Amino acid sequence: MTTTGFQDHYPDDYAHCYGCGRLNEHGMRLKSVWDGPESVCRFTPRPHQTGGLRDIVYGGLIASLVDCHCAGTAAAAKLREEGFQPGERPMPRFVTASLKVDYIAPTPIGVEIEVRARVVEMKGRKAVIAATVSAGGTMTAKGEAVMVQLRETASATEER
Amino acid sequence: MTTTGFQDHYPDDYAHCYGCGRLNEHGMRLKSVWDGPESVCRFTPRPHQTGGLRDIVYGGLIASLVDCHCAGTAAAAKLREEGFQPGERPMPRFVTASLKVDYIAPTPIGVEIEVRARVVEMKGRKAVIAATVSAGGTMTAKGEAVMVQLRETASATEER
Numbered sequence: 072m073t074t075t076g077f078q079d080h081y082p083d084d085y086a087h088c089y090g091c092g093r094l095n096e097h098g099m100r101l102k103s104v105w106d107g108p109e110s111v112c113r114f115t116p117r118p119h120q121t122g123g124l125r126d127i128v129y130g131g132l133i134a135s136l137v138d139c140h141c142a143g144t145a146a147a148a149k150l151r152e153e154g155f156q157p158g159e160r161p162m163p164r165f166v167t168a169s170l171k172v173d174y175i176a177p178t179p180i181g182v183e184i185e186v187r188a189r190v191v192e193m194k195g196r197k198a199v200i201a202a203t204v205s206a207g208g209t210m211t212a213k214g215e216a217v218m219v220q221l222r223e224t225a226s227a228t229e230e231r
Numbered sequence: 232m233t234t235t236g237f238q239d240h241y242p243d244d245y246a247h248c249y250g251c252g253r254l255n256e257h258g259m260r261l262k263s264v265w266d267g268p269e270s271v272c273r274f275t276p277r278p279h280q281t282g283g284l285r286d287i288v289y290g291g292l293i294a295s296l297v298d299c300h301c302a303g304t305a306a307a308a309k310l311r312e313e314g315f316q317p318g319e320r321p322m323p324r325f326v327t328a329s330l331k332v333d334y335i336a337p338t339p340i341g342v343e344i345e346v347r348a349r350v351v352e353m354k355g356r357k358a359v360i361a362a363t364v365s366a367g368g369t370m371t372a373k374g375e376a377v378m379v380q381l382r383e384t385a386s387a388t389e390e391r
Contacts, residue, residue, distance in 0.1 A: 085283040090291050097279035119257035123245040123324060130327045131250050131295025138290045164283060167290045171331045 076102025077110070077143035080162040082224065090139035101136065103143040103188075105151075110144040112136065112186045121180055128178040128206075136186050137202045137214035138170050144188040145198035145218040152193060165198060165218035178204065178211040196220035236262025237270070237303035240322040242384065250299035261296065263303040263348075265316075270307065272300040272346045281340055288338040288366075296346050297362045297374035298330050304348040305358035305378040312353060325358060325378035338364065338371040356380035 078091040078101065086094040091101040103112040114136060122129040145165040147157050178184060185205045192199040196219055204212035238251040238261065246254040251261040263272040274296060282289040305325040307317050338344060345365045352359040356379055364372035 081283065084285075087281045087285045088283045089280050089289045092281070092283060095279060095281065119255060120249050121247045121252070121255065123241065123248045123252060123326070125244075125247045129249045129295070130298045130330065131291060134294035134298065134330060134332075135289070135291025138294065166283070166337075167332075167334050169331070169333045170290065170294060171329070172294075172327075173329045174327050177326075 074102055074104070075158070076104055076112070077147040077157045077162070078102060078139070080157040081146070081164055082162065085164040085221075085224065088139065090135045091143060101139045103140050103147070105147065106187075108189060110140065110147065110188045112140040112143070113183055114186075115183045116180055118180070122177070124177070126180055128180050128184070130174060133174065133178060133204055133212050134170065134172050136184065136204065137172055137212070138167055138216060140186045140188055141200040141202055141214070141216035142167060142218055144190070144200050145220070148190045148193060148198060149220065161224070164221045164224040166221060167216055168219050169217040170214065171216070172212055172214045174212050176209065176211045178206045182206045191215070196222070234262055234264070235318070236264055236272075237307040237317045237322070238262060238299070240317040241306075241324055242322065245324040245381075245384065248299060250295045251303060261299045263300050263307070265307065268349065270300065270304040270348045272296065272303070273343055274346075275343045276340055278340070282337070284337070286340055288340050288344070290334060293334065293338060293364055293372050294330065294332050296344065296364065297332055297372070298327055298376060300346045300348055301360035301362055301374070301376035302327060302378055304350070304360050305380070308350045308353060308358060309380065321384070324381045324384040326381060327376055328379050329377040330374065331376075332372055332374040334372050336369065336371045338366045342366045351375070356382070
């Protein structure tokens with residue numbers, strides 16, 4: 072995987088997330104990119120990331136995907152608002168204030184999951200991001216996250 | 232760890248969850264027990280389960296803990312409603328319809344996390360469970376889950 076995602080531009084100190092940190096060698100290293108006005112993140116669960124039943128994905132992973140993808144989307148959207156792409160300016164870092172996931176159908180394991188997100192609201196350091204989770208073309212979950220930008224990354228002057 | 236939790240009584244087919252399945256050898260094997268009217272689950276995150284910053288827990292793990300603990304609590308509460316403890320009757324299995332987590336403060340890594348839950352509503356196959364997440368005595372998150380009992384476990388006559 073050599074695709075560059077939003078998360079690859081997080082400052083080093085903020086790049087240790089198990090879900091999406093490029094510096095977490097045990098993590099999932101999720102990568103989010105723009106696809107027109109939306110952002111997209113694709114991930115194929117590991118065989119042991121099952122739910123109660125052996126053929127579905129565990130709910131905590133779905134929540135993790137939504138969480139990390141929405142945090143990345145908030146950061147990239149903040150840059151985009153200022154007219155920049157990730158990599159062109161220091162990347163802000165958003166953390167989750169609130170996360171809601173509605174599970175619509177079981178997510179099958181062994182299939183690539185696609186998470187798509189869009190900005191619902193962006194105001195000061197707060198962002199509201201809505202997401203959908205699909206597997207094999209079927210939507211299995213919907214999420215919404217309230218994200219808050221860390222102050223220290225709001226004033227960063229140099230990307231590390 | 233030889234403590235018996237609610238999850239140890241799930242039927243085999245429903246015991247593969249990465250979060251709490253006793254048959255998932257790679258999983259976290261969360262265990263929930265009653266503590267008076269509340270249920271409690273304790274877990275010390277693994278060193279790599281960090282958030283963006285190296286000294287905090289990633290949000291997806293918090294969501295996972297709330298999710299699995301609420302599912303287990305719903306199952307045990309359903310039994311309790313009928314006058315039984317886990318192990319005395321076949322264990323029902325609840326799945327998550329909706330999960331909400333409010334992140335109040337960063338959860339430090341290296342500290343045992345305690346998740347507590349209580350039943351807010353139990354009606355037919357639906358249960359609403361509220362949870363709190365604490366680390367080192369400080370509450371760091373609150374959650375609420377809507378759980379739905381799987382029909383097949385509602386009619387189970389024998390625990391496997």
